[in-house]
Amino acid sequence: MNISVIGGGAWGTTLAQLLADNGNNVLIRDINPEFVEKINKAHMHPFFDVEIPHNIKATLDLKEACDMSNVLVLCVPTKAMRTVLKDINTVITNKKLFINVSKGIEPNTSFRVSQIVDEEIAKDKIEDYVVLSGPSHAEEVILRKVTSLVAASYNPKSALLVQNIFSNDKYLRVYSSDDVIGVETxxxxxxxxxxxxxxxxxxxxxxxxxxxxxxxxxxxxxxxxxxxxxxxxxxxxxxxxxxxxxxxxxxxxxxxxxxxxxxxxxxxxxxxxxxxxxxxxxxxxxxxxxxxxxxxxxxxxxxxxxxxxxxxxxxxxxxxxxxxxxxxxx
Ligand SMILES: NC(=O)c1ccc[n+]([C@@H]2O[C@H](COP(=O)([O-])OP(=O)(O)OC[C@H]3O[C@@H](n4cnc5c(N)ncnc54)[C@H](O)[C@@H]3O)[C@@H](O)[C@H]2O)c1
CATH class of the missing domain: 1.10.1040.10 (N-(1-d-carboxylethyl)-l-norvaline Dehydrogenase; domain 2)
Known part of the structure; x- marks a missing residue:
């Protein structure tokens, strides 16, 4: 599967490695040219001294990332989420599955990410929304240490899909849930x-x-x-x-x-x-x-x-x- 990770910081690049380990083609989009170069040229994680799979690519271009895949993993700080979603809504032309892995509440509105997605992404551009969360230091997942997460969606099929995309039998186990509010909060x-x-x-x-x-x-x-x-x-x-x-x-x-x-x-x-x-x-x-x-x-x-x-x-x-x-x- 082609998957785009929006935000290539500590967690985004770590999840990119997990997704590549699970056999997916991964393109990371980040606004920091140094991160993009480090991933593309040195094949290194931007923060950790860890070499990542060479098939992971990175780009500064949001449209390129969105065109490459119908699955977008949102991994920017919550305070930047609305701006990023506005930009995504402008560049996408078809429905995407939005998987949010950011943990936070928006300043001023106190919105959860699902609420921001609801406001910023046109109804005809969203396939579904899933939040993926749980005890997960990027520092451990990048070393492929055993970790469990929970994927929550109002649509059980989407929770199941994300459960399967992210799980493997080596170090990552995902549970499913229908409680988007509970997981985000x-x-x-x-x-x-x-x-x-x-x-x-x-x-x-x-x-x-x-x-x-x-x-x-x-x-x-x-x-x-x-x-x-x-x-x-x-x-x-x-x-x-x-x-x-x-x-x-x-x-x-x-x-x-x-x-x-x-x-x-x-x-x-x-x-x-x-x-x-x-x-x-x-x-x-x-x-x-x-x-x-x-x-x-x-x-x-x-x-x-x-x-x-x-x-x-x-x-x-x-x-x-x-x-x-x-x-x-x-
Ligand atoms: N680090 C972890 O172990 C971990 C684990 C699970 C969840 N999370 C969650 O993931 C989210 C991201 O955390 P992180 O640790 O990767 O943070 P980070 O600061 O390492 O990375 C965030 C990335 O977002 C990019 N970014 C910042 N502002 C942006 C903007 N306006 N537009 C586009 N891109 C922008 C930055 O360039 C950076 O690469 C947080 O909500 C955090 O709670 C982190």
Whole structure:
């Protein structure tokens, strides 16, 4: 099958290798000429010191990527997704299957990627939409380490198709789901709790505190998923708790790293600015706060984190506030 990957960063190029391993022809489109040259000439991953299959090609030309395939894997940061989708809608002339692998919530609108796709892609240009998410550090998948993901679509046939395209019996197993909202929301919100977990570590708190924040954070993710119409089970699955486990205590996680810097005293913008790559969790904290206000949810961790990342509350005072809340049943 011909497959185009839109966004050739850490995750996009890693998925390109997986898709090539599974016997597909893959063309990556990225806006960064250095990445494109590195992939085409050196056959190297743009970020990792890993040689990738030589049949993977890259281009700067969005139209070329879209013309090559009826399957588009969306892998740009969520904040850039709307612009990229507008451009895709302009250049495509037939129906495409959109597979989104980005985890995040759009700034300002708080939209999930499926909602942005709905707004930006004309109805006669979309075959279907599938979100593919789960615990997956690109650093491990590029080394073909065993990983499981979940593919969710309102159309079971499309979820099944993506399950088959991405699965292999060597290192990648994909489960299917019909809960698009649950998968998208869990995947975005785990980044919020990963930042909180990083802040705690940066402040010098121990593993007990981190485990408490993560498990109480799960309660908050579940509330948000349910409020938006997703299923509780999905929040406890690969795209929610699974991804939270891998993100919230790993030095490989950019969100955890960002939190770590905030916990050590940097502002959120300084902490984000020092990473060249995508950090989606700050926006997820803001979106979680807004959703909580809208649906009157009890989200003490996310609400407190919101004040910290916006510079309105010192992390030490925030911790004191969390600890001094009235005691309650679990
Ligand atoms: N890195 C991982 O381990 C991983 C795993 C699973 C999911 N994800 C998700 O995948 C998404 C991308 O993450 P990543 O790690 O590949 O990020 P990245 O920053 O490494 O790569 C993003 C790519 O998008 C391109 N891009 C940025 N702005 C663009 C624009 N306006 N138009 C077109 N292209 C643009 C960049 O050139 C870059 O190559 C994120 O939502 C992330 O949460 C990442």
């Amino acid at each position: 869990g995947g975005a919100m785990k980044n919020a709790i990963a930042i909180v977990s990083g802040i705690a570590s940066g402040m010098g708190l121990g593993e007990n505190a981190r485990a408490s924040l993560i498990s109480r954070g799960v309660k908050e993710i579940v509330q948000i998923v349910k409020a938006l119409g997703g299923k509780e089970d999905t929040a406890y699955g690969l795209s929610g708790v699974g991804d939270l486990i891998v993100t919230a205590s790993s030095m490989n996680s950019r969100n955890f790293q960002c939190g770590l810097k905030i916990g050590k005293g940097m502002s959120a913008s300084e902490a984000q600015g020092s990473s060249v790559q995508t950090v989606e969790g700050i926006r997820a904290i803001e979106a979680g706060y807004e959703i909580g206000q809208k649906y009157h949810l009890d989200l003490p961790i996310i609400n407190t984190a919101y004040l910290v990342v916006n510079g309105k509350l010192d992390a030490k005072v925030a911790l004191q506030m969390l600890l001094s809340r009235s005691l309650k049943a679990e």
